[in-house]
Amino acid sequence: MERAHHEAKEALRAYALKTLGFDLFGVAPAEPLEGQRHLAAWLAMGFHGEMAYMARTATLRGNPDALLPGARSVICVACAYHDPPDGPLPSGHVRVARYARRRDYHKVIRKKLLKLGEHLVGLFPEAQFRIVVDSGPLLEKEVAQRAGLGWIGKNTCLINRRLGSELLLGELITTVALPPDSPETDHCGSCTACLAACPTEALRGPYQLDARRCISYLTIEHKSAFDADHPPQLSGYLFGCDLCQTCCPWNRHAPLQVNPHLPTRAHLATLSVSELAGLDAEAWAKLAEGSPLRRLTYERLRRNLGALDSTAKQE
Structure with a gap:
């Protein structure tokens, strides 16, 4: 058996x-x-x-x-x-998280x-x-x-x-009892690159994420309006965030490998703020169709763009 x-x-x-x-x-x-x-x-x-x-x-x-x-x-x-x-973010553009x-x-x-x-x-x-x-x-x-x-x-x-x-x-x-594989052990060592890279300090400590500060949470999961006087720092991200991953040494040394069943849509890497601002709800739905971006409602798209614009002006 x-x-x-x-x-x-x-x-x-x-x-x-x-x-x-x-x-x-x-x-x-x-x-x-x-x-x-x-x-x-x-x-x-x-x-x-x-x-x-x-x-x-x-x-x-x-x-x-x-x-x-x-x-x-x-x-x-x-x-x-x-x-x-990713290269430098072009002026007047916003990023979409790499998985999306x-x-x-x-x-x-x-x-x-x-x-x-x-x-x-x-x-x-x-x-x-x-x-x-x-x-x-x-x-x-x-x-x-x-x-x-x-x-x-x-x-x-x-x-x-x-x-x-x-x-x-x-x-x-x-319900089938299959022989288990050996669990993996932790190989982060003393590295804290991800904690240092997070601009909102969402990583309150190693292995401890406060989602309320996380750019990915704020742009996707957070449904309420942002404080107009103190909008969150989104670091150029319209949807999601990659900062705590792209800084990781394990990613820097990983081979470039994209699953062929999930090919990259290059036009989603960066999006023009002016073009996004000109979209109506139907046009946004068409742009997001078939991708994880469809989770972002039109109302939250406008909210995120407003926060990005406000923080850009403050800078």
């Missing part, structure tokens, strides 16, 4: 990497996660800001069995998006995980599975670390020794 499950796992690995095109694959046991305590403390400090869904789903996130009763294993996968380094300059990864990864699940059922007809991609209530970075894909760095991103941290994650929770 043990040998059969090991062979099945390696068959799944080959199918995931070679046929489906994932860049990383690993298996973790579907056991309660230690990060549940960290999450509870993080929520108690209010670091989640307006993300009320984090509190509502907190009890689910640390227990894969709560998402799929009888869960025994979690198959973890990742797609890389490590583009060449491509197709919506949720749909791409979910579709591939469905095929992986069907392949699993072909090996184990009694298997049940559930797909989770980012928005699902699971501490996915901790599960990925348990599966050996990388470790949770001081910037709270998952970092892989070969590919860096520009990774998009997905999970397949299953």
